Amino acid sequence: MQESSEQGQAFEDRRMSFDEAVEHIRRGGAAAFAVTPVFEEDQESAAGARIFLLAPDGTGGYLMYFIAGPFFSAAYAANEKVPPAEIPERVKELRFMPTRYEEDWLSDQIQLLIQKLMKASGTEMASMPDYEKVPNPHAATEVVFPVAFIGKGSPTKH
Secondary structure, three states: EEEEEEOOOOOEEOOEEEHHHHHHHOOOOEEEEEEEOOOOOOOOOEEEEEEEEEEEOOOEEEEEEEEEOOOOOOOOOEEEEEEEOEEEEHHHOEEEEEEEEEEEEEEEOHHHHHHHHHHHHHHOOOOOHHHOOOOOOOOOOOOOHHHHOOOOOOOOOO
16 A cells, blocks of 8 residues: 655555464564554644553563653653563554664654554655764763752752
8 A cells, every 4th residue: 555655755555463463473574563643732733652561471472561751851751571472452453564673773852763563664755854873972980960950859949
């Protein structure tokens, strides 16, 4: 099936139903993923995303990684493995892209993880920025972030 992106470029829609994605993994596929945006109240653009990554469990079955968080932050709101029996029905209604992944990708910023999963699926969107090339500054190892600065452990507001 051919669809058009916002910029008029055609791409092949290779998304699968949940059951097709599970069968893809059972037949030896590396992984399949779906992404849903997260909007903050009164915002028109997404502030973050939820990623549902189906992957082999090493025993012939599968599991789901649920990863969620804000864009441009290495802090996730969720990063957990979910067994098949605990996958919510609403997730099973999503469409999944076949892809592959590497374990260390799961600690990347959410927008970088999405880009890597898209690239590994063979489907890159021309309108998606190249987050791998964006400088990612880090604090020096001796820098300590005081918990009181964010309002915890201190009766005063900053």
